[in-house]
Amino acid sequence: MIYLDHAATSWPKPEPVQEAMLRYMRDVGVTPGRSGHRLANEAERIRLDAREAVAELFGVSDPLRVLFTSGGTMALNLVLFGLLGPGAHVVTTGIEHNAVMRPLRALAARGVTISVVPCRADGTLDAAAVVEQLRGETRLVAVNHASNVCGTVLPVREIGAITHERGIPLLVDAAQTGGAWPVDMQADNIDLLAFAGHKGLLGPGGTGGLVLGDDFDVARLPPLVYGGTGSRSEHEEQPEFLPDKYEAGTPNMVGLAGLGAGVRYVLERGVAQIRAHEAALTGRLIAGLRGIPGVRVVGTQDARRQTAAVSFTRAGRSCSAVAHTLDEEYGVLCRPGLHCAPQAHRTLGTFPDGTVRLSAGPRTTPAEIAQAISAVAQVARVE
Amino acid sequence: MFEFAVILVHSTSHAIQAERVLGRAGLAVKLIPTPRHLSSDCGSAVRIAAGDRAAVEQSLRAAQVPIDRIELLDG
Ligand SMILES: Cc1ncc(COP(=O)(O)O)c(C=O)c1O
Numbered sequence: 091m092i093y094l095d096h097a098a099t100s101w102p103k104p105e106p107v108q109e110a111m112l113r114y115m116r117d118v119g120v121t122p123g124r125s126g127h128r129l130a131n132e133a134e135r136i137r138l139d140a141r142e143a144v145a146e147l148f149g150v151s152d153p154l155r156v157l158f159t160s161g162g163t164m165a166l167n168l169v170l171f172g173l174l175g176p177g178a179h180v181v182t183t184g185i186e187h188n189a190v191m192r193p194l195r196a197l198a199a200r201g202v203t204i205s206v207v208p209c210r211a212d213g214t215l216d217a218a219a220v221v222e223q224l225r226g227e228t229r230l231v232a233v234n235h236a237s238n239v240c241g242t243v244l245p246v247r248e249i250g251a252i253t254h255e256r257g258i259p260l261l262v263d264a265a266q267t268g269g270a271w272p273v274d275m276q277a278d279n280i281d282l283l284a285f286a287g288h289k290g291l292l293g294p295g296g297t298g299g300l301v302l303g304d305d306f307d308v309a310r311l312p313p314l315v316y317g318g319t320g321s322r323s324e325h326e327e328q329p330e331f332l333p334d335k336y337e338a339g340t341p342n343m344v345g346l347a348g349l350g351a352g353v354r355y356v357l358e359r360g361v362a363q364i365r366a367h368e369a370a371l372t373g374r375l376i377a378g379l380r381g382i383p384g385v386r387v388v389g390t391q392d393a394r395r396q397t398a399a400v401s402f403t404r405a406g407r408s409c410s411a412v413a414h415t416l417d418e419e420y421g422v423l424c425r426p427g428l429h430c431a432p433q434a435h436r437t438l439g440t441f442p443d444g445t446v447r448l449s450a451g452p453r454t455t456p457a458e459i460a461q462a463i464s465a466v467a468q469v470a471r472v473e
Numbered sequence: 474m475f476e477f478a479v480i481l482v483h484s485t486s487h488a489i490q491a492e493r494v495l496g497r498a499g500l501a502v503k504l505i506p507t508p509r510h511l512s513s514d515c516g517s518a519v520r521i522a523a524g525d526r527a528a529v530e531q532s533l534r535a536a537q538v539p540i541d542r543i544e545l546l547d548g
Binding site: 122123125130131137138154329331332 | 483485487488489490492493504506514515537539
């Protein structure tokens with residue numbers, strides 16, 4: 091089996107991730123922040139390990155500014171519903187995932203105005219195009235760091251330089267770049283970074299969170315979810331301090347144990363090394379696919395400017411049929427369709443038929459890429 | 474003479490962070506239940522040697538660990 095669906099979720103998880111989760115289940119098992127006994131304290135230490143690892147990965151100094159949620163989607167909702175209300179204006183881009191577009195469409199119904207900055211047909215966009223959309227009532231700029239459809243990376247640093255100048259917070263959806271592309275919130279001018287735990291961070295599904303930049307004023311952002319935190323139990327109001335303000339309810343600790351181990355794995359191997367590995371594989375994959383008659387690769391077709399997500403179409407063939415044959419007959423696992431991103435597919439000219447997406451991961455081998463290319467060549471040939 | 478002091482915090486996240494930061498700085502710490510006579514938001518507190526207080530305050534400040542206050546501990 092050749093697993094090329096890492097942009098959906100990475101698999102298999104590194105052994106230390108599996109072990110950390112098993113160990114948590116077996117030896118710790120409880121909820122942090124509540125009972126104060128030795129197991130609860132150990133649980134809190136493991137959660138702090140995960141916070142420290144994520145803080146280091148994204149270049150923030152204070153681990154308490156790493157907030158855990160049920161995933162990237164919840165983190166994005168927290169920011170979008172927290173910062174945008176009737177009369178507010180938000181700027182976003184033409185390659186967003188539905189984790190951004192659907193909350194925004196719901197907010198539009200409540201009186202929020204949305205400007206979608208168009209991207210070119212390869213998903214690229216110039217920071218200057220974002221500036222043109224800014225207004226006096228712009229409360230947020232929300233940008234996908236990299237398209238989950240075609241891997242195109244957006245110039246967040248340049249966009250952030252402009253939003254900083256205007257005093258508008260920049261929210262970056264780093265679901266596709268976390269662990270796979272260098273991100274430094276300070277240098278990249280990112281105020282709010284939403285991450286998914288189950289892709290490049292190599293943790294399990296149902297983990298993720300929001301990182302608050304060192305200079306972001308938390309008084310601006312109300313919680314999305316209110317409830318018990320184990321702290322200030324005599325009060326019926328939500329605490330104002332971090333991280334409890336945003337972490338009501340029992341956390342997914344088995345998941346966070348795995349996430350912490352996954353991010354440690356990434357830090358030990360190094361994002362630069364993972365990026366170089368995936369760029370090499372992506373370059374081979376793009377070149378191989380481009381050599382197949384009838385196959386069209388979308389996006390920049392330049393491994394230096396994109397993540398490992400590579401999408402293609404085969405004229406006259408449905409992408410779900412192609413993906414199905416790749417799975418059934420060649421053992422190549424990938425994801426066809428619209429990838430929860432109709433906006434991005436409209437930009438790429440592949441709506442509503444979609445694409446077939448192949449996405450390598452940190453432990454994919456060149457041999458697997460070569461096999462996948464020849465499988466696509468076979469499937470593309472047969473009528 | 475007081476032998477110990479106690480760091481009062483708002484949340485166990487902060488208690489555990491204090492434990493870690495001070496442990497890395499080579500300072501002796503122990504997590505204890507918050508003494509009843511000291512009102513605090515959080516059931517857990519961090520006990521330190523009273524003589525380490527200045528070094529403790531400096532380490533916590535440098536690492537941005539939010540604490541409520543430090544009190545001397547009787548007995
Ligand atoms: C670009 C992008 N944003 C957001 C998400 C959602 O993250 P999560 O699955 O952690 O909710 C995903 C993936 O599912 C994604 O690819």
